[in-house]
Every structure is written in structure tokens, then in C-alpha cells.
Amino acid sequence: MTAVTADRSAEPLPRPARLADVKGWFFTADQLLFDWFLSHQRERSVAGDLLELGAYMGKSAIFLGARLGDGERFTVCDLFDSPAGDAPNSREMAKSYATLTRRAFEANYLAFHDELPVIVQGPSSVVGEHVAADSVRFAHIDASHLYEHVHGDILAVRELLTGAGVVVLDDYRAEHCPGVAAATWQAVTGHGLRPLCLTGTKFYGTWGDPEPYQEALLAWLAGRGDLWHEVQQVNGGPLIRLSAKGAKEPAHPVSRYAAEADAAEAVEAPERPAEKAPEPARASGPAARPAAPRPTAARPPRGVLRRVAVDLLPPVLTRALVRARKRARTQAARP
Numbered sequence: 001m002t003a004v005t006a007d008r009s010a011e012p013l014p015r016p017a018r019l020a021d022v023k024g025w026f027f028t029a030d031q032l033l034f035d036w037f038l039s040h041q042r043e044r045s046v047a048g049d050l051l052e053l054g055a056y057m058g059k060s061a062i063f064l065g066a067r068l069g070d071g072e073r074f075t076v077c078d079l080f081d082s083p084a085g086d087a088p089n090s091r092e093m094a095k096s097y098a099t100l101t102r103r104a105f106e107a108n109y110l111a112f113h114d115e116l117p118v119i120v121q122g123p124s125s126v127v128g129e130h131v132a133a134d135s136v137r138f139a140h141i142d143a144s145h146l147y148e149h150v151h152g153d154i155l156a157v158r159e160l161l162t163g164a165g166v167v168v169l170d171d172y173r174a175e176h177c178p179g180v181a182a183a184t185w186q187a188v189t190g191h192g193l194r195p196l197c198l199t200g201t202k203f204y205g206t207w208g209d210p211e212p213y214q215e216a217l218l219a220w221l222a223g224r225g226d227l228w229h230e231v232q233q234v235n236g237g238p239l240i241r242l243s244a245k246g247a248k249e250p251a252h253p254v255s256r257y258a259a260e261a262d263a264a265e266a267v268e269a270p271e272r273p274a275e276k277a278p279e280p281a282r283a284s285g286p287a288a289r290p291a292a293p294r295p296t297a298a299r300p301p302r303g304v305l306r307r308v309a310v311d312l313l314p315p316v317l318t319r320a321l322v323r324a325r326k327r328a329r330t331q332a333a334r335p
């Protein structure tokens, strides 16, 4: 089949100032759970690498990369702008990920990290040729959402995970992708996958012993007043459901463009009294590795940023800024 992909090599690359600027689908409950599982594994010296099938623009990959331990390998597999191997997958790509390019993923990733992960550009069915069996402690399956692909990804990941490895399945219950639900529960009832917990968007499981994870997770949840949870019995074992409505996201890696964006924001914002400088974001636990250049060790108050921005701006912008500030003062002085 011939797939025609648009040449986007001339398009400007993204310069995300924060993780929220990276397009993708990675919500608070899952950010908290990724953080918890990865920290918990590190605290208990669970060895192994990280793996993501389906990275899109890098949102969850950037987050995972910040929790990579020394000497660990992070592999990301995605088709990016390569053609899919079958017609349904091609249609899925054209419908949902038409603007995706590997260059955009790399630009996003390198905004937060010094080095790229190991990238396998191709169908997830080849991942076993690039990742060793029994080597992965945490795998995120979020590539094609079609049954045949997800079923294959689950069986492939089963071989790659270590004994205590955890697998996360995206969109296991979404209306638009019943194939993920079918493949997920088939793995539970037919292929020995033990459920650990669920959010509204992701399923967490293991082929190892679920009990120590669930015990520790329940202990953590008991101390988190901002997270709701309950336990149900499924297929003869407990399953934790949780939701994080209103909870705060865990720490994100800091972008090398954060200071630039703060300065631009300060120029646009009307004058306000100086705020207390917020602490820079830090991922919790020893797994949290500081991301690449962190220009905002402690942010100066807005007033200082505004001055610096004015000094660095071209005269035409500075004059516009001065005019805008004068206008704001005149309006504020009106009765």
C-alpha cells in the first residue's frame, strides 16, 4: 500500500515552555500513578528499563524520561511519520495523528532533556527485536488502539517485562476503541495478566505478584486526602479504582524555554505587586532525575523579569510595552 505523507520539514519546531504545552493525553491521575510506581520500584531496588509504545508528541515520554534511573535505558517506539503496515492502522493514523512528525517529538523531548531516548521508528510489532526479554520494569502501551495491534503489544510486552514489571494500557475502556478493552480483559482472563489498579483512562497490571504493589498503593492512598479510591473484586483478585479530581499534578521536568516564556509573559501581563518566587518543579523520590538545563533555579519576582525583558527587547517592542503600561495606569487612575 502506498502511503502519502506530507513533507513538514520546513514547519517550525515546537518550543514548549512547560509539559502542558506538549500536545497529548496524559492526565493527573496517571501522572500521579506513573510517579508512584516508578518511585516505588526505585525505592525497592526493582531493576529494569522503561518502555513506551506510542509516544505521539512526547507528553508521557518526557515525564517518563525524567524518572529514568542511572544506567537505565528508555526505549520509545512509534511510527511517527512512517507509513503504517495495514489499512486500518493507516486510517487510524490519518484520523488521529496526521500532524505528527519525529522531528516534533524530538524537539519536544529535547526541550526537557539533554538526550533523546532510544527511538524505534516503526510498528510496535518490531519492538521485541530492539528490547531484550526480561529487561523492562515499566511499560506503557499507547500505540495503535486497534484490537490486533493491542493484543500483539500486550503479548510482546509480557516477554520484555521483568518478574516485578508493570504494564500500563491506555484507553482500556474508551468508546471509540473497543479493541483495547477486548485485548485488555482477554489478557486478564486468558493470559495471566493481574490487574493492579485503574484510572478513568489507563489500566495498570503485572504478570508478577500484585499483592505487594497493591498493599503499598493502598497505604499511600490512605494518606492522600485529595485522591478518591475503592477496591472491587475482579476475576478472583482485588482491583483498585482511583480518581484524582482536583488533585495537584506531580512535579514536571523543567523546559529549557521556561525562562524565555516567563519573560514574555511578564511583558504581556499588567503590572502587579511582586510575587513570592515559586520553587522550581522537582519530581519526587530518588527516581526523579533533574531534566536538562534548568534556567529557572528560583524564579525572580515578576517585576524583575519585566525589567530584564524590557532591557533585552528590541526598541519597537519596548516602546509598545511602555505605551501599554501608561494606558493601564491611566485607566487605573480613572474614577
Ligand SMILES: C[S@@+](CC[C@H](N)C(=O)[O-])C[C@H]1O[C@@H](n2cnc3c(N)ncnc32)[C@H](O)[C@@H]1O
Pocket: 023, 024, 025, 026, 053, 054, 055, 056, 057, 058, 059, 060, 061, 077, 078, 079, 080, 084, 089, 093, 097, 100, 122, 123, 124, 125, 142, 143, 144, 145, 149
Ligand atoms: C495516543 S498516541 C500516544 C500518546 C502519548 N503516549 C501521550 O501520552 O501523549 C498513539 C501513538 O501511537 C502511534 N502508533 C499508532 N499505530 C502504531 C503502531 N502500529 N506502531 C507504533 N506506533 C503506532 C501513533 O503514531 C501515535 O503517536
